[in-house]
Amino acid sequence: MKPAPAPAVKALVFDVFGTVVDWRGSLIREGKLLGRRKKLQVDWAAFADAWRAGYRPAMARVRSGELPWTKIDVLHRMILDTLLEKFALRGLTEDEIDHLNRAWHRLRPWPDAKAGLAQLKRRHVIATLSNGNVALLVNMAKHAGLPWDCILSAEVVHHYKPDPETYLGAADLLGVKPHELMLVAAHKDDLHAARACGLKTAYVTRAREYGPGVKLDVSREPAFDLHARDFNDLARQLAR
Amino acid sequence: MKPAPAPAVKALVFDVFGTVVDWRGSLIREGKLLGRRKKLQVDWAAFADAWRAGYRPAMARVRSGELPWTKIDVLHRMILDTLLEKFALRGLTEDEIDHLNRAWHRLRPWPDAKAGLAQLKRRHVIATLSNGNVALLVNMAKHAGLPWDCILSAEVVHHYKPDPETYLGAADLLGVKPHELMLVAAHKDDLHAARACGLKTAYVTRAREYGPGVKLDVSREPAFDLHARDFNDLARQLAR
Numbered sequence: 001m002k003p004a005p006a007p008a009v010k011a012l013v014f015d016v017f018g019t020v021v022d023w024r025g026s027l028i029r030e031g032k033l034l035g036r037r038k039k040l041q042v043d044w045a046a047f048a049d050a051w052r053a054g055y056r057p058a059m060a061r062v063r064s065g066e067l068p069w070t071k072i073d074v075l076h077r078m079i080l081d082t083l084l085e086k087f088a089l090r091g092l093t094e095d096e097i098d099h100l101n102r103a104w105h106r107l108r109p110w111p112d113a114k115a116g117l118a119q120l121k122r123r124h125v126i127a128t129l130s131n132g133n134v135a136l137l138v139n140m141a142k143h144a145g146l147p148w149d150c151i152l153s154a155e156v157v158h159h160y161k162p163d164p165e166t167y168l169g170a171a172d173l174l175g176v177k178p179h180e181l182m183l184v185a186a187h188k189d190d191l192h193a194a195r196a197c198g199l200k201t202a203y204v205t206r207a208r209e210y211g212p213g214v215k216l217d218v219s220r221e222p223a224f225d226l227h228a229r230d231f232n233d234l235a236r237q238l239a240r
Numbered sequence: 241m242k243p244a245p246a247p248a249v250k251a252l253v254f255d256v257f258g259t260v261v262d263w264r265g266s267l268i269r270e271g272k273l274l275g276r277r278k279k280l281q282v283d284w285a286a287f288a289d290a291w292r293a294g295y296r297p298a299m300a301r302v303r304s305g306e307l308p309w310t311k312i313d314v315l316h317r318m319i320l321d322t323l324l325e326k327f328a329l330r331g332l333t334e335d336e337i338d339h340l341n342r343a344w345h346r347l348r349p350w351p352d353a354k355a356g357l358a359q360l361k362r363r364h365v366i367a368t369l370s371n372g373n374v375a376l377l378v379n380m381a382k383h384a385g386l387p388w389d390c391i392l393s394a395e396v397v398h399h400y401k402p403d404p405e406t407y408l409g410a411a412d413l414l415g416v417k418p419h420e421l422m423l424v425a426a427h428k429d430d431l432h433a434a435r436a437c438g439l440k441t442a443y444v445t446r447a448r449e450y451g452p453g454v455k456l457d458v459s460r461e462p463a464f465d466l467h468a469r470d471f472n473d474l475a476r477q478l479a480r
Contacts, residue, residue: 135415175375
């Protein structure tokens with residue numbers, strides 16, 4: 001069977017949390033480091049999952065207009081403050097809580113991400129398109145050595161994904177038409193929303209995003225332009 | 241005499257046109273290439289100077305509210321359209337005019353810029369803070385190999401420098417306080433405006449920005465935190 005021709009894209013934008021970086025593994029690791037230092041007994045996997053679970057409801061409050069524009073660093077902190085209580089994380093100084101909140105700035109990439117992005121960068125403009133705020137994404141890239149050409153964020157357009165303003169705003173800022181821009185993401189809802197705005201779409205499998213116990217639907221979707229095992233596979237497909 | 245201690249800055253933002261790249265030399269070169277191809281007799285130095293001279297008045301129309309937000313690519317094209325007439329540049333196709341307009345996406349860095357930025361990137365977040373639009377800056381970085389951590393532009397805040405929203409917006413997006421951010425520029429007015437917003441300031445000498453015939457005032461200004469000969473010199477001073 002002949003492979004489908006790669007769509008003619010000029011720039012790639014990437015979802016970040018879960019697609020580029022392993023937020024769950026990274027948060028568990030950061031939690032364990034803190035726990036050892038402060039002698040805390042915490043189920044850090046449950047803690048990481050609870051923190052992430054608060055993310056969509058927090059953004060929904062901004063998307064609905066209940067909250068004015070609020071960046072993810074602040075939303076993460078609002079959720080964290082409730083989790084400190086819930087998980088009985090006591091005795092942390094303000095600096096320690098702030099450091100924990102910035103664990104999101106230090107998330108670690110999936111094993112293929114750095115080399116795959118470097119490959120993709122040779123032929124395309126590669127940019128983030130994340131709900132994470134600019135500083136978070138800049139610090140993450142610096143920390144993990146991610147070679148972005150450009151950091152784009154919901155923060156720049158004051159809309160969270162999947163609002164259409166994020167996808168269309170990214171195309172406008174990068175000076176390309178929507179169909180010349182491809183969203184790379186491990187999340188089907190993100191890709192469907194981008195597709196509805198006219199973007200090309202590449203689904204990347206991150207089957208372990210929610211840990212070994214959660215079986216995700218990683219089946220092919222005919223609506224998406226490309227399906228890739230990882231970023232190296234995506235680079236190979238786009239080089240055809 | 242003991243050197244002054246380097247101010248404690250977390251991130252550096254850079255003016256681009258004239259500070260990082262040699263717009264005049266680059267435009268003259270692009271003009272000559274076009275002139276040879278199309279057999280045009282044009283004073284390309286005068287053409288480059290006229291194009292640049294239209295830049296501030298065009299932005300002033302946006303800053304005053306006479307024009308709605310308009311990106312530099314569009315302002316450059318408005319000026320170019322008047323210059324095609326004035327310099328009798330005839331017989332260009334729309335594609336050729338568009339390619340000429342995008343000469344600003346292909347401006348070449350001053351000889352020290354690429355290595356100096358790589359040095360500065362080791363210790364600091366380095367970002368553009370230019371009136372150029374995002375696509376222009378991304379394409380320029382890609383073309384010239386400029387290793388920015390982040391592309392910030394007037395386009396992101398819908399205000400042109402020297403409006404305070406540009407400097408304060410950059411600090412907010414990078415997650416630093418104004419006094420933790422340093423503007424690097426070859427233009428004293430830009431630095432004075434940044435300083436009024438609380439930013440640190442580094443003046444870099446680009447004595448030949450307007451060509452060999454124009455003598456610029458490159459004298460020291462006590463108000464600025466640092467004075468550097470070039471980006472390598474700046475990296476040395478900030479590493480002290």
